[in-house]
Amino acid sequence: MNIQDQKHLNLQSDKSTGSLSNQDDDVTFIKESSVKNLLNWTDCVDAMESALVAISNTSQNSETEPFSSQTPRTFTFAGNKGVLLTMPGYASNYTLNSVTGSDKKHSTLSCKLVTSFSGNSQLNPAIPGILGTILLFNSDTGKLKAIVDGTEITAWRTAAVSVVATKYLYCDLSLKNLDGNMTGKELAIVGCGTQGRIHALAMLNYFPNVFIKVKLWNRSLNRAEKLKKELNALFPEIIIVIADSSILCVAGAD
Ligand SMILES: NC(=O)C1=CN([C@@H]2O[C@H](COP(=O)(O)OP(=O)(O)OC[C@H]3O[C@@H](n4cnc5c(N)ncnc54)[C@H](OP(=O)(O)O)[C@@H]3O)[C@@H](O)[C@H]2O)C=CC1
Numbered sequence: 001m002n003i004q005d006q007k008h009l010n011l012q013s014d015k016s017t018g019s020l021s022n023q024d025d026d027v028t029f030i031k032e033s034s035v036k037n038l039l040n041w042t043d044c045v046d047a048m049e050s051a052l053v054a055i056s057n058t059s060q061n062s063e064t065e066p067f068s069s070q071t072p073r074t075f076t077f078a079g080n081k082g083v084l085l086t087m088p089g090y091a092s093n094y095t096l097n098s099v100t101g102s103d104k105k106h107s108t109l110s111c112k113l114v115t116s117f118s119g120n121s122q123l124n125p126a127i128p129g130i131l132g133t134i135l136l137f138n139s140d141t142g143k144l145k146a147i148v149d150g151t152e153i154t155a156w157r158t159a160a161v162s163v164v165a166t167k168y169l170y171c172d173l174s175l176k177n178l179d180g181n182m183t184g185k186e187l188a189i190v191g192c193g194t195q196g197r198i199h200a201l202a203m204l205n206y207f208p209n210v211f212i213k214v215k216l217w218n219r220s221l222n223r224a225e226k227l228k229k230e231l232n233a234l235f236p237e238i239i240i241v242i243a244d245s246s247i248l249c250v251a252g253a254d
């Protein structure tokens with residue numbers, strides 16, 4: 001957000017938290033570096049689990065049960081350079097294990113704005129192709145409460161949903177019906193861009209001591225090598241290898 005925008009919203013900077021707040025209107029801006037400091041996999045997966053429960057309830061107006069309302073996203077094309085997506089959503093009566101007093105019910109009214117510009121990877125320095133901003137509203141009055149950088153949240157959210165799916169569709173089955181052993185597993189990551197990287201981090205952080213080996217494949221080798229280096233530093237006990245093809249990458253993986 002530039003200086004003019006800050007003045008327009010009458011925002012004041014709090015250098016210690018990296019947030020900007022409007023004392024009159026109580027609008028908070030949370031920038032990307034602050035978002036990165038706040039995110040952790042336990043809370044993020046927990047939030048996605050609650051969101052999926054709310055989404056799966058078809059009731060549109062319960063006083064007590066979780067439910068959600070989501071209209072289809074809109075696509076506004078910027079010629080052939082990229083696209084702006086709007087993603088409004090409302091989730092009601094959901095609980096979060098990560099918040100003290102976990103039976104407390106929360107409601108969130110928000111709209112995420114996402115841009116997708118494929119040329120961003122060619123910039124010097126490169127920036128992510130997919131950028132996000134989240135507007136959070138007071139769900140009783142509709143008044144804007146916060147503007148949150150949504151790029152990192154979007155990346156984490158996507159991987160966290162994969163973790164929820166893995167937890168219920170793979171781990172539960174594996175423990176109950178298959179070998180009952182959640183160690184010695186092999187993880188395959190096909191594509192080492194933003195999503196490949198964050199999926200590797202999500203799986204390895206959320207399921208500690210489960211994986212002994214990670215196989216990576218990416219169309220261009222340098223991105224696979226970069227991720228291998230990062231994972232080696234973070235998880236020295238896990239064997240990280242680069243596969244010669246996507247087929248070899250998934251062969252034998254769990
Ligand atoms: N980033 C996000 O937060 C989210 C992304 N998504 C979706 O996930 C997908 C990946 O996005 P993201 O990770 O951000 O993108 P990135 O640009 O960071 O990564 C793209 C990946 O796809 C590979 N790739 C692209 N074209 C080809 C091709 N023709 N053949 C083989 N590999 C190819 C790239 O390889 P190379 O390195 O060689 O170019 C790279 O591994 C997209 O469909 C996106 O819409 C969905 C939700 C959120």
Ligand SMILES: O=C([O-])C1=[NH+]CCC1
Pocket residue numbers: 114116130154
């Ligand atoms: O759902 C989402 O946030 C996105 N889908 C494609 C790019 C970002």
